[in-house]
Amino acid sequence: MPELPEVETVKGGLEKALLGQRLRSVRVLRRDLRVPVPDDFCKALTGCVVTQIIRRGKYIVGVLDSGRAFVLHLGMSGRVRIYDSGLPANLETHDHVTIEAENGTGIVYHDPRRFGFLILAEAGNWDSRPPFDRMGPEPLSGNNVFNGAVLHQALAGRKGPIKTALLDQSVVAGLGNIYVCEALYDAGIAPERSCALIDEAMCVRLAESIRTILLRAVAAGGSTLRDYQKTDGSLGYFQYSFSVYDREGERCGGCDCSNGSVVRTVQAGRSTFSCPVKQV
Ligand SMILES: [Zn+2]
Structure with missing residues (x-):
């Protein structure tokens, strides 16, 4: 999607x-x-x-x-x-x-x-x-539009897990299952962690991770797009190497969880991928 x-x-x-x-x-x-x-x-x-x-x-x-x-x-x-x-x-x-x-x-x-x-x-x-x-703030519209304080405010009073909150377009705009999994991995935050237990310092880290992950994917899309257009003129999806998304049973993309591996759980009917070593 x-x-x-x-x-x-x-x-x-x-x-x-x-x-x-x-x-x-x-x-x-x-x-x-x-x-x-x-x-x-x-x-x-x-x-x-x-x-x-x-x-x-x-x-x-x-x-x-x-x-x-x-x-x-x-x-x-x-x-x-x-x-x-x-x-x-x-x-x-x-x-x-x-x-x-x-x-x-x-x-x-x-x-x-x-x-x-x-x-x-x-x-x-x-x-x-x-x-x-x-609709919530645009995560790539600059640090004054989307930052840790803004995210912390949006999560205030929410009781569910952070992953579900980030999929809510009124918290932050544009994220779906893939980039929420990747951003939580990047920030080292477990997807099951309750919003009530996400403090402002974690929000700062998470907002930064969301921005980093999205910018990297936008850049990959841009370059893939040019190659892709030569063949059939299509615009749309692109291949991107994920750290945890759709990698159940594999080692995650960037930590030393050599004995562990990416686990898949189901939250609100949707697959979540995370590294239990890096994400707490
Ligand atoms: Zn790992």
Whole structure:
């Protein structure tokens, strides 16, 4: 499932392809995504110039010169393909929405499981409406936006485990299962540890780890993206070497737990990977 770094990679691709471009034609091949594509979606986009592409949490917002915006969420399996010289003659199964700009750029939204969606918003106030109105700080927006004190405040009064709290988009935006596991490992904090037992010093460490892990993944996405685009024009997921995620039974990526190994537990129905030696 795409998390902040993957969405950031897609956002960068869309920005390069669509910023300043007038949209010539928009087609919806399948409307019943997780949230149905609005009836007036094609009409709202066609003829408009894209003035800004923004990522907020796991969402991408494309602001139009008409005063409206489109909002894209990739769900579980959503992918965006970008074609510099026009849409392909034959679309693939699960290609649900296509967009063509006047300069010939073609965009395809592909989503086999259809948990993603494309909806419309009013550009001026998209961030004061659900789901953006309750969304926590952007972890990469700078130390004044997201830091240990901010995280400590967001955790105040919470009783559950820290892992579950970090998946809550109102605590911090953009994290999912993978990067929460990796950040907790980096910070040396056990995923089961109660939020009530996370002090401010731990929050400082954790906020720093979240930022480090995300920046590394964004950088890896950027470089992989360039290689990937040469072959099929796709934007989306990338391979990244994780320290603990999906590595049950292996040694973790950076400590001396030579007798131990990464363990998998289940929290709130989702797999958690951690090193019981490093994380306490
Ligand atoms: Zn270890």
